[in-house]
Amino acid sequence: MTGPDGEWYLSELANGIERSRILSIATQVKKMKDEGKQVTAFTVGDFSPEQFQVPLSFTEALASVVHQNQTNYPPAAGLPELRESLSNWMIYKYGLNVGSEGIIVGSGARPVLFASFKLFLEPGEGLAHGVPAWNNHYYVHLNSAKDIAIEGDSDSRFLPTADGVKERISEIRVLILNSPLNPTGTCFTADELGAICDVVLEENHKRRKTGQKPVMLVYDQVYSTMTVKGIEHVHPVQVRPDMFEFTITLDAISKSLTATGLRLGWMALPPKLAAPVIALIGHMGSWPARPIQQAAAETYSDPKKLELYFEDLDSRISDRMEILFTSLTQMRDSGLPVDFIPPQGGIYLSTRFNLFSALGVNTNEEIRLWLLKEAGIAVIPFQAFGLEDESGWFRISIGAVSVDEVSDAMVRLENALQSIH
Ligand SMILES: Cc1ncc(COP(=O)(O)O)c(C=O)c1O
Structure with missing residues (x-):
């Protein structure tokens, strides 16, 4: 037919x-x-x-949890021991303290990335992203957002600059930044990231007075543990502590543990914003398998060994x-x-x-x-x-x-x- x-x-x-x-x-x-x-x-x-290879201790823990028959649903936000380990890791490594209630896990960085856009964007609102960058243009479409592309060039190591963000700031509801950047292998310095945060903070200060919703920063740092000697990864809250209430951080074992096929990522956000994300991850069913969560909880509970x-x-x-x-x-x-x-x-x-x-x-x-x-x-x-x-x-x-x-x-x-x- x-x-x-x-x-x-x-x-x-x-x-x-x-x-x-x-x-x-x-x-x-x-x-x-x-x-x-x-x-x-x-x-x-x-x-x-x-x-x-992923750490041997990770695969051993994974096999042992599978053998213990841990096969039922995990909680939608993630196992409490995993949220605790990841929260401590974010404090240890980046000085970011969202507590365990501010950590939500998903099956890779993608579901938490998708959830973070859904949290803030109404159709037609501005989603700003650097160009070149990995996959953001697909997410603009999936969210029926207004596409705000901020082009980098070889002088900016293809990273978006504070001037580029400033030019479009009044149209932006969500700004996504990625460092180290896929596809360029380049990283923000503290000064470059600080200057972008200043643009966001100044705009949000104005918006608060007029009752407008703030610019939210989604900071994708899935490659944060991979920097060349002499380069330090920087986080927005490290360089501008006032960014805490406006920053959603994304990370994943896909890259950090070279475990792309094991599917575990997480979001670190101000705890007062967590409830709808937990519901969304639950409705999508995009939580990582329980044994993966258990193995990740063990691996991330020992930061020194992880380093x-x-x-x-x-x-x-x-x-x-x-x-x-x-x-x-x-x-x-x-x-x-x-x-x-x-x-x-x-x-x-x-x-x-x-x-x-x-x-x-x-x-x-x-x-x-x-x-x-x-x-x-x-x-x-x-x-x-x-x-x-x-x-x-x-x-x-x-x-x-x-x-x-x-x-x-x-x-x-x-x-x-x-x-x-
Ligand atoms: C910058 C960046 N963010 C997020 C992801 C997605 O990671 P995941 O495989 O955990 O969904 C990738 C994957 O290549 C990436 O390069």
Whole structure:
């Protein structure tokens, strides 16, 4: 039986949902690999378990809880012992004290991210986000929000600036910031973040007098434990304590413990705002499995031991980044048309392949396809993160590659670039 297209049956919201561009590139790469082609996948923000393992104590605790038959519903906000561990961790690491009642867990950062937008935004209200940035443009659509894109550029290490936020502040209801930033691997300094907080605080001071609802800051710090030596992750409440009542912090074991498939994230918010989030997470049923929660409670109850795991993880990320950094610097210094922004955190590197004139092309997509075919390297153009400029900037992710793969890929890249130089 034939009938109208699927679109006819669906809501406007459903018809408007964009598929992830990153995942469609990843599918293309997988197909090439299955056909036996040599491709290094610098694409997904996932951690391959062959390269990066979750702490052994975590998987042991997980197995033991499963064997104890702990299979019933957990409480919607999370197990009390987990909320307690995470609350103590946030105090220890970032000086942020929301108490255990201000911690709400979900199955990864995404459900708590979704919940934090739902908490504040009415349809048509302004959701401001940096560009380039991971996935915010999809959330603007899901919330029927007004899209307020604040573009960064290479001078700001692609981070949004206080001036950029100030220009649009009167239209903003929710501002989302991410540091270390996906896709650029760059971090706010205390001064940069402080200047943005000052813009928010000044606006909120004005709004309080006129009875207008405040600007809320959603601070996505899922890569906060991954910074290069000499770079400190900063939190809004550390730099401006008055931001406490306006800040929702998001974090997840997806990145911190390289446990993307285990699905546990959390939100830290002023406790007086917690009740509707707990109900929303409960209605969506998006709480993490009870055994995962139990294992995370144990892991996060020992911050000192956790720091040792993070140190080791940082050094394995840095092994890969060092090769990229050294190889790209050599290529750039020898006159090849590549550039990059020194990595500061996370698992990403902003890299510029300025091949427009060498290849006689106009788009990042054409450069991407050339890199894939001629150098066997798969990268993601900044367009996938909302930056539409055809300027040759791409994200390199090291989450799924070995040290040897990175070295081999850099040799292939240099050869390919030499061939068109
Ligand atoms: C900045 C940022 N926030 C949130 C997430 C989502 O994390 P999760 O997998 O825990 O939902 C990601 C995933 O790549 C991310 O890069």
